[in-house]
Amino acid sequence: MPKRIPTRQLIDGLLNGERLALARAISRVEDEAEDAARIVQAAFAHKGKAHLVGITGAPGTGKSTLVSALADNYRESGLTVGVLAVDPTSPLSGGALLGDRVRMTGHSGDEGVFIRSMATRSGAGGLAKASAEALLLLDAAGFDRILVETVGAGQAEVEIAAVADTVVVVEAPGMGDEVQAIKAGLLEIADVFAVNKADRKGADRAVAALEMMLETGGGAAQTILHHGELMDARAAVSDESGQGWSIPVLKTVAVSGGGVARLRDALEEHRAWLQESGALADRERTRLARMLQSLVEAELRARLERTLSPAQRQELVGRMLRREVDPYSAAADVVKRFAD
Amino acid sequence: MTQVNRNRIRVLIAKPGLDGHDRGAKVIARALRDAGFEVIYTGIRQTPQMIAEAALQEDVDVVGLSILSGAHMTLCPKVIELLHAQGQEDALVLVGGIIPDEDAAQLKAAGVHAVFGPGTSTAEIIAFIQDAFSG
Structure with missing residues (x-):
């Protein structure tokens, strides 16, 4: 496995335009490593x-x-x-x-x-x-x-x-x-x-x-x-x-x-x-709005996964299969559990 | 979610030297893709410098060199030297092609992790990489 460059060092290298640091930072973000958010935050600020x-x-x-x-x-x-x-x-x-x-x-x-x-x-x-x-x-x-x-x-x-x-x-x-x-x-x-x-x-x-x-x-x-x-x-x-x-x-x-x-x-x-x-600012606004949207969605999706265990999901699908519950009601039920 | 977004092994497949016979390299690239690796294919006639640069920019875990020209004893050590110089001494370096046994031993001594000759199955290469990164 690639040897791990400490996050702080990676960020400093990235901001200095060092190629290895940039390459490794992209991988960390791509792999959703635990320091991915810190790296993106540092880049965003610069x-x-x-x-x-x-x-x-x-x-x-x-x-x-x-x-x-x-x-x-x-x-x-x-x-x-x-x-x-x-x-x-x-x-x-x-x-x-x-x-x-x-x-x-x-x-x-x-x-x-x-x-x-x-x-x-x-x-x-x-x-x-x-x-x-x-x-x-x-x-x-x-x-x-x-x-x-x-x-x-x-x-x-x-x-x-x-x-x-x-x-x-x-x-x-x-x-x-x-x-x-x-x-x-x-x-x-x-x-x-x-x-x-x-x-x-x-x-x-x-x-x-x-x-x-x-x-x-x-x-x-x-x-x-x-x-x-x-x-x-x-x-x-x-x-x-x-x-x-x-x-x-x-x-x-x-x-x-x-x-x-x-x-x-x-x-x-x-x-x-x-x-x-002024279109440049408009485009950046659009870009940031979408970034916000996708981050919020990703977080909500992750929480949703934790709300409903695979067994619970299977149970719900089983009830749908037997026509005991329709797809809309099943979805509403999941969302309700999530919101609670 | 963590299942879907697991860390994927990135492999550079490069053909250094002057011969243009890249069928083997393409077969390997395709097999590795089908095994779930992310394969960066750089094409033929790559210099060691080009290969090392690509390995750095792509942050690969594995560098696979396909050599049929007979120039492996100069090309492979040069690639390894460049990888080490730029901080990628941890990359797994694999060589495929027509390599005499005595050369293979020397290449391994120079830092090549494995040499795969004619007749090697793609499954063998895939298993070697997976073993190297498991654990």
């Missing part, structure tokens, strides 16, 4: 300066390669980059194969880049369970820019909108037509679109479909429904000053670096817009 950029899109659109190319681009300007790359945990074995680093091998020997792969574990919506906490740690470690790559997202994995300052939705030619583009979900959370692999046939059509979607929509949706709860991820797009953000659709060829400088510029423009419009 808010850094990072711009959090989410990179999402369907599997195979080139997210990892684009993240790597963006990191190169930031490094050329002297900015340090933290990367969090999320891949799915197997629902069957609990294991995971984290393969994003295969496309991110060009940063060897560069202390200004830190790449961490993360399995989703029980997290949903395209991110890992401890993504938000890991991002706090990367921020506290002092990185200028943080790139978060989601799992290959389907149409509704929009959790990244609640975590990132700026969301890039990556598309590739041939992934769908105009009707795909006006469906709800992933496309609604983009601050910037990147049509990657733009050297391939159909790139112009993909750009046109996205532009048509943006034009017909008069900007993106203002709120998105997430887990049944309205999230004002887009609220500031049509702020009262009328200085809204107009969502660019950019072509990139990540593998050769084509268009990546323009994408980087768009991210910096969005960052400036977030600061000037």
Whole structure:
């Protein structure tokens, strides 16, 4: 087993940007170690300066390669980059194969880049369970820019909108037509679109479909429904000053670096817009509200587990099976026991 | 809840050196995933520096090196030296590939915990890792 660095030393190292301390701190938080809360608390108190950029899109659109190319681009300007790359945990074995680093091998020997792969574990919506906490740690470690790559997202994995300052939705030619583009979900959370692999046939059509979607929509949706709860991820797009953000659709060829400088510029423009419009504070408010919500839920869930023993649970399910009690009444009974 | 969120063993699977035969490494990576480990796969043509950096950033418990090129006697000790220098002397280092017996003995003396030759079952490797971390 890894030798244990004392918590205080770990926190000091993390705040000094020491790489081993950062790596071990992320593991502690991910494993919900007993000092995880202390570590996150310390990181929270040392808010850094990072711009959090989410990179999402369907599997195979080139997210990892684009993240790597963006990191190169930031490094050329002297900015340090933290990367969090999320891949799915197997629902069957609990294991995971984290393969994003295969496309991110060009940063060897560069202390200004830190790449961490993360399995989703029980997290949903395209991110890992401890993504938000890991991002706090990367921020506290002092990185200028943080790139978060989601799992290959389907149409509704929009959790990244609640975590990132700026969301890039990556598309590739041939992934769908105009009707795909006006469906709800992933496309609604983009601050910037990147049509990657733009050297391939159909790139112009993909750009046109996205532009048509943006034009017909008069900007993106203002709120998105997430887990049944309205999230004002887009609220500031049509702020009262009328200085809204107009969502660019950019072509990139990540593998050769084509268009990546323009994408980087768009991210910096969005960052400036977030600061000037006040949207940055709105996004942080949303982020913190959700963090609070999920911590409260986790605590309540843990207490609920303690309220009802497995035997009691089985007993209740048995009564449901015999139709002695209906699901609603059974649930109400459990909640009542919990509240008492 | 504690059951679901147990500490998961993280394993780096890397292929140092210049040969591009990564089928074995991929088979192992897949088998370890199915055994419930979190496997970080880094791909082919990795230098010892790249492997050590990945091991550090990913905070892995195990470093698995797949080598078929014959360069194991230079590559493995270098990886171990770098791991130790950066504070990861506790990582379990495993080597798979075509390694002559006399080399295997020397590698173990240099800090490699186990050498798995051709014909090793994935179950054997999984059991070795599980044993190392049980208790």
